Amino acid sequence: MTPGAMAGVLLQVVLLIAVAPYVVGVMRQVRARLEGRAGAGIGQPWRDLRKQLAKEAISPEGSSWVFTAAPVVLLASTLVIAAVGPFISTASPLDRVADLFAVVALLLLGTVALALAGLDTGTAFGGMGASREITVAALAEPTILLVGFALSARVDSSNLAAIVDRIQDNPAQVLSPASVLAAVALAVVVVAEAGRLPVDNPSTHLELTMIHEAMVLEYSGRDLATIELAAALRLTVLLGLWANLFLPWGVATSASPSALGIGAAVFVGKVAILAVALATAEVFMAKLRLFRVPELLAGSFLFGVLAVSSSFFLA
Amino acid sequence: MSNGLYVQLLYLAVGGLLLSSVLVLWRRELSAIVRLLIVQGTLMAVVALLLAIERDSIELVVVAAEVVALKALLIPGILRRVLRDSAEARETEPLINVTASILTAAVLTLVAYGISRPLVRLAPSIETQAVPVGFAMVLIGFFVLVTRRRALSQIVGFLLLDNGIATTAFLLTGGVPGVVELAVSLDVLLIVLVLQVLAARVRLTFGGTDIDELRDLHD
Numbered sequence: 001m002t003p004g005a006m007a008g009v010l011l012q013v014v015l016l017i018a019v020a021p022y023v024v025g026v027m028r029q030v031r032a033r034l035e036g037r038a039g040a041g042i043g044q045p046w047r048d049l050r051k052q053l054a055k056e057a058i059s060p061e062g063s064s065w066v067f068t069a070a071p072v073v074l075l076a077s078t079l080v081i082a083a084v085g086p087f088i089s090t091a092s093p094l095d096r097v098a099d100l101f102a103v104v105a106l107l108l109l110g111t112v113a114l115a116l117a118g119l120d121t122g123t124a125f126g127g128m129g130a131s132r133e134i135t136v137a138a139l140a141e142p143t144i145l146l147v148g149f150a151l152s153a154r155v156d157s158s159n160l161a162a163i164v165d166r167i168q169d170n171p172a173q174v175l176s177p178a179s180v181l182a183a184v185a186l187a188v189v190v191v192a193e194a195g196r197l198p199v200d201n202p203s204t205h206l207e208l209t210m211i212h213e214a215m216v217l218e219y220s221g222r223d224l225a226t227i228e229l230a231a232a233l234r235l236t237v238l239l240g241l242w243a244n245l246f247l248p249w250g251v252a253t254s255a256s257p258s259a260l261g262i263g264a265a266v267f268v269g270k271v272a273i274l275a276v277a278l279a280t281a282e283v284f285m286a287k288l289r290l291f292r293v294p295e296l297l298a299g300s301f302l303f304g305v306l307a308v309s310s311s312f313f314l315a
Numbered sequence: 316m317s318n319g320l321y322v323q324l325l326y327l328a329v330g331g332l333l334l335s336s337v338l339v340l341w342r343r344e345l346s347a348i349v350r351l352l353i354v355q356g357t358l359m360a361v362v363a364l365l366l367a368i369e370r371d372s373i374e375l376v377v378v379a380a381e382v383v384a385l386k387a388l389l390i391p392g393i394l395r396r397v398l399r400d401s402a403e404a405r406e407t408e409p410l411i412n413v414t415a416s417i418l419t420a421a422v423l424t425l426v427a428y429g430i431s432r433p434l435v436r437l438a439p440s441i442e443t444q445a446v447p448v449g450f451a452m453v454l455i456g457f458f459v460l461v462t463r464r465r466a467l468s469q470i471v472g473f474l475l476l477d478n479g480i481a482t483t484a485f486l487l488t489g490g491v492p493g494v495v496e497l498a499v500s501l502d503v504l505l506i507v508l509v510l511q512v513l514a515a516r517v518r519l520t521f522g523g524t525d526i527d528e529l530r531d532l533h534d
Contacts, residue, residue: 295414
């Protein structure tokens with residue numbers, strides 16, 4: 001493992017952690033401006049995190065180690081993805097770990113940890129949020145697997161860096177039907193997994209609609225800060241993965257400092273554009289009724305099936 | 316036009332055809348379904364135009380123009396009029412709910428792929444590779460015909476079926492001769508007009524076009 005490559009991994013992790021709260025901040029600010037409010041500025045999530053980190057964490061009476069471990073598991077699993085994924089560079093020394101299916105499993109690990117913590121508190125909201133979260137995750141999972149299959153069938157490898165490299169070599173593949181369908185399917189799943197509109201509304205605490213917020217209702221202080229940071233990181237990682245799988249230009253293919261610098265700048269640009277686009281789309285969208293969410297996810301599953309089948313007959 | 320670009324544009328248009336057919340199952344608003352038909356008609360014309368450029372055929376250009384005029388302008392226009400005259404803006408309760416019909420569409424696409432493989436193997440070429448899409452459109456059209464209740468949705472199912480047959484013909488043989496194509500198109504137009512009149516009569520007599528309520532005989 002060369003020092004340059006290690007510096008690349010370190011840069012990637014630090015950059016993702018630094019950028020993640022700003023991504024959330026940008027999305028809130030765009031939403032505020034479009035709704036005619038002044039907004040709190042894009043630095044507000046970081047200020048919130050700093051404030052919460054200085055406060056003590058309180059565990060509800062009767063909760064077990066599951067409750068205290070969940071934030072750490074969630075953050076750690078997301079950090080592993082942040083370290084191994086091809087976000088700035090495909091020449092990472094941890095390349096062999098960056099399997100599409102392993103990354104999906106890591107994402108699911110965080111989801112399950114948080115759902116267990118929601119159940120552990122024994123409150124009505126925690127259990128309700130956990131059951132909804134697992135329902136959405138279970139419906140989103142087949143789509144992710146199908147999209148992974150469609151993407152890896154062309155490359156003969158489910159390694160993320162290999163997929164990104166291959167598409168960079170053949171830019172024409174970006175507009176193939178299989179790729180477009182897979183992009184749409186994965187976009188729906190990213191929205192569902194990150195808990196954004198129209199699946200979940202991140203800014204509401206209304207018991208009828210909340211999913212993610214219901215699970216983390218009992219957290220406070222440091223633990224809440226950990227979860228907020230992990231959720232922001234998860235959103236950034238998902239947006240970055242989507243961007244690099246379908247629009248892979250600018251990702252560094254070597255570990256030289258200049259390539260890494262360009263890779264980092266392009267990554268920040270791509271995630272910022274996606275975040276603004278997502279926030280703008282959310283303004284025009286209402287949350288779906290919970291019973292209609294399966295319809296949306298069945299639709300994304302259909303896109304996944306079409307992506308796989310068209311990668312066979314239209315290629 | 317270079318070969319690579321031709322293949323890519325053709326497959327993109329064909330992928331769009333498949334997508335617009337399955338979206339018909341997803342959307343509930345009848346006006347959105349009519350818009351999808353316009354998109355589909357335009358994409359069919361694009362397929363015909365691409366074939367025309369590839370084969371230097373003036374006849375196919377004429378066919379493409381005729382497809383646009385009929386399937387992207389005239390028939391959707393008629394459907395819009397039917398929609399405006401009726402009070403039914405949505406397909407309220409299809410016999411099979413939307414989630415299940417979306418999943419069925421996935422299965423139908425795979426079936427179409429399976430049954431068209433022997434055909435593709437007969438003469439493998441760039442165009443015939445895409446024939447499963449035509450078959451899938453036919454099957455999805457049949458599915459819409461049997462599961463939807465509103466008269467307009469039934470017409471849409473019939474049009475999907477016809478679009479699927481025409482797409483298959485384009486992809487397999489580069490389009491049937493212009494005269495035959497014209498005759499078939501006029502037939503389709505006639506059927507749509509007859510169905511429009513029929514739907515209007517049904518609505519005048521019964522106050523709605525829910526097919527399920529037409530089961531019993533009354534004096």
